[in-house]
Amino acid sequence: MAITRWDPFREVVALQNRMNSLFREMNESEGPLTTASFVPAVDIYEDTKKVVLKLEVPGIEEKDLDIRVENNTLTVKGERKFEKEEKEENFHRIERKYGSFFRSFTVPSTVDAEHIGATYNAGVLKLELMKKPEAQPKQIKVNVGGAQKQEEPELVGAR
Template identity: 55%
Template sequence: MAIVRWDPFRELETLQGRMGRLFEEALGRPTERDLGAQGWAPAVNIYEDENQIEVTAELPGLEEKDINVNIENNVLTIKGEKKIEREEKKGSYHLVETSYGSFSRSFTLPGTVDQEKIEANYQNGVLKIGLPKKEETKPKSISVKVGKK
């Protein structure tokens, strides 16, 4: 069983990051990337045991209404938006490492997942998605009997 992360824009994002660093070094000032204006991708862990696959995504600062989980054509997609909180301040930032904006993460699911029983729970900034396996795909132990013919 393999869950494959689907990211059609990976190379483009890598190029954009390199270009941003080039401008940052040349101009000696924070770029838009540093100010958190670019989209972001939450950290995701995927764990599997004999009964289920569990996807955990770190989404601090989001509200439940800002998170969307959906499955289409055997692809699990987690989308959301972390909105920037604008405060009126007289000074200026030297560094902003907090990311804001929309994100989308997609993962191809194996055929062993029972899509009718999937559950998602969001608590303390962590989204947990339980993907139970179909009964017929769970491992079964078969005992071997020794006997006479």
């Protein structure tokens, strides 16, 4: 008889795998033309003057994007609509996601909420959140020797 070490989380992992399988089967059985919401990928980076967010939202028109800042939260909403043509088409596979999306981000206190810019180019929504002037780094001059250099007095009449 083999001795097996008891793992209390094995049952939880097995249950999670079964639930994931069940949800996967439900999504596949809905049919090819069912709309599904999606979450666009985002890159976030910052430099000394601004915080930048880039969201991938190809196929979405500018008028279908809604960008708001409220209570230190930046919210981006949008919708990608399924274009169904009048002629009958035989779809073999639909992998692109359609429907609405919603993303929200906490805005750092260093950002000036009054100076946020948005551009949309080639399916990428770029948001630039400018930092407050007091949050930007300042150069501090270091004096050598701990004392400031004093100017020499000019001698009058000396040649």
